[in-house]
Amino acid sequence: MMNITRLLVNFSKNTILETDRLVLKPLSINDLDDYHEYSSDDETLKYDYLPHKTLKESEEGLVTWHLSAPLGKYGLFLKSSGKLIGNINFRPETNEKVFVGYTLNKNYWKKGYATEALQKLISLSFTQLGIKQIFAKVHSENRASTALLLRLGFSLVNVESNVKHYRGYTFDELTYEKRKDILSSF
Numbered sequence: 001m002m003n004i005t006r007l008l009v010n011f012s013k014n015t016i017l018e019t020d021r022l023v024l025k026p027l028s029i030n031d032l033d034d035y036h037e038y039s040s041d042d043e044t045l046k047y048d049y050l051p052h053k054t055l056k057e058s059e060e061g062l063v064t065w066h067l068s069a070p071l072g073k074y075g076l077f078l079k080s081s082g083k084l085i086g087n088i089n090f091r092p093e094t095n096e097k098v099f100v101g102y103t104l105n106k107n108y109w110k111k112g113y114a115t116e117a118l119q120k121l122i123s124l125s126f127t128q129l130g131i132k133q134i135f136a137k138v139h140s141e142n143r144a145s146t147a148l149l150l151r152l153g154f155s156l157v158n159v160e161s162n163v164k165h166y167r168g169y170t171f172d173e174l175t176y177e178k179r180k181d182i183l184s185s186f
Contacts, residue, residue: 004092010129011071011090017124019116024074027066027087031075034084035062038105047139048103050166065089076104076117088117090125096132098125102145114148122152122178132180139165140172149176 017024027035036058038044045051052058066073072090077083086104093099100121104114125131136154138145154176163173 007092008071014124017120019120021079022117023077023079024117026070027075031084032059044106047142098131099135126180134178136176138174140174154178
């Protein structure tokens, strides 16, 4: 059985990944302007964290959430231009279980980028990293994220009611799971 350290070592060996249209790699402080473009946008973050109000807030968020502990965290960069359009983060929970979270700049929604990136990371997780379960928590009204997870073979495993959102209201939080033994096209 693998421990968290082994998982982090495996992530460290897979820091730069490619898909047809994307390069997945750690963010850097040089990505601040692109990061701020989506981390300050209320529509992009409607179901996530509160948008950053200033470039300084985005800089602090970038350093705190991405640069301080980069393993398992990937920026989504367009191959064609090098532009950062979002990020996907894998957070180890137990020996073989990770939670995944993702944010995509609204200007790149409905173009298949999130599907492409998540497919790559699911495949890597199950074939090379020793991960057996991937979980995602989704706001019940986030239909696009729910559709993405279902399309990639995730199953709804829990509904937690009356979860307090950062914006002050309560909502149902859906937990989706994909297991290695339920491998569809990976």
